[in-house]
Each structure stands twice: as structure tokens, then as C-alpha cells.
Amino acid sequence: MSFDPVGVEWFKSSYSGGDKECVEVAFLPDNLVGVRDSKARSGPALVFGAAEWSAFTAAASRGDFDG
Template sequence: MQKPELYATDPSGLVWQKSSLTANNGDCFELAPLPDGGVALRDSKNPDRPHLCFTAGEWAAFKGGIFKGDFDNL
């Protein structure tokens, strides 16, 4: 799926999930699966603001970077 197609998905129809490890202060993000394995990401404090969309490949690369420690210095 191409990027414009990801953003064509209506975010109000997505099933948004928040991590069970989230603190009660509400400072976190929510994820929702998209068609073809993509992922949408939004700010849980401002769910009506614009969200970000990632293709399945982009999301896999991001998760791989997390597991490899690519972001440990940030």
C-alpha cells in the first residue's frame, strides 16, 4: 500500500490501542492496524489531531531499530 492510500483510511473507523504499560497521566500514543499490515499512530491526549501512518515495511524497520538499540542514545 502506498502512503497516500494509508492516509485515505478514516481514523474514526480504526481500532486504537494503548499500551497496558501506559502511566495514568495519559502521556502516551495509540496504535491502530491498517489494511495490508500498516500502522497508524496518534497522540492519546489529542486523538482528533492528525495521525501518522506507516507501511508494514516502515513499521517493521522501526521496530527492528528499537530491538537493536538504534535509538538508545536519543
């Protein structure tokens, strides 16, 4: 899946602390969500549907990925 990155507004979580080792997220057209590495902004981005993104963020909020 691809998208045109022109005009896309990327943001970091308010929990990121402002350093450069974060992921950035963008809400894209067609109910899609883009995710990219903040250290490699010109590199590839992952694109997820809204349902997949919602499931991921819910699992993260529950602590499912905590080590």
C-alpha cells in the same frame, strides 16, 4: 496518505504505564499502521507501511533510539 478513522481500534503499548503521554497505534486496512498522540486523539495521525513500521520497531527493540 489518508484513511477513514471510523471503526479503527487504537491501542497503547503495555509498557506505557497507562499515563496520557503516549503514542497510540492502529493496524489499518491495506497493510498500513497508524500512529497518533494519545493527548490529541482528534488530531492528525502518521501512517506507515508495514515494512517501515517493522523497521522502526526492530530498531527500537535494539535500542537504536536510546539516549
